Amino acid sequence: MASRSLIARARLRLARSAGRFARADEGATAVEFALVAIPFLMLLFAIIELGLVFLVSITLENAVIDAGRTIRTGEVQTTGGNANSFKTAVCNRMSWLGSKCSSALRLDVRTFTDYATGQASATNTTVPTTMNWNPGASGSIVVVRAYYTWPLVTPMLNTGLQSSNGNRIIYAATSFTNEPYEQ
Secondary structure, eight states: OHHHHHHHHHHHHHHHHHHHHHHOOTTHHHHHHHHHHHHHHHHHHHHHHHHHHHHHHHHHHHHHHHHHHHHHTTHHHHTTOOHHHHHHHHHHTTGGGGGGHHHHEEEEEEEESSTTTOOOSOSSSSOOSOOOBOOOOTTOEEEEEEEEEEEOOOHHHHHHHOOBTTEEEEEEEEEEEOOOOOO
8 A cells, every 4th residue: 555655656747747847837948048149140150251252243343453453554664573473462452351352362464356256254163273374466356354262161052152162262353455655
């Protein structure tokens, strides 16, 4: 009989504990936050990273156009400028990227006989293996292409944005005819 009452008391205690557990909601908010926090933070980081990719793209585009003006006006050609000095000029216009600009930036400057053959569009999402430096002479048609390697951090963006090795190749180009200048 004593064992029966012990079992009955244990069942009663277990039923009361289960009832209290079912009514308790102190940890519900923490559990809900834990379920929502990870996707929310990943989405937040993806938005920030996508914003940075667009910022680098716009900055690179403007830097190439501004630095390309030094070729168009003949300043690079008449002062003995070379590929490294032009790269420095582009990186100076993207100064917020700091010292990593020069290692991540590749420039291709070519001359063409007409605009039909000298298209400024990228053929693919990889950086060409050979880069040229030919700023041309007065009246030359010049195409300046810039390729900037931007590392992606957010795993969700890697599949949609990566070009190679977890990086995004950001591309900018400008084409123009060199102005007449004294050689």
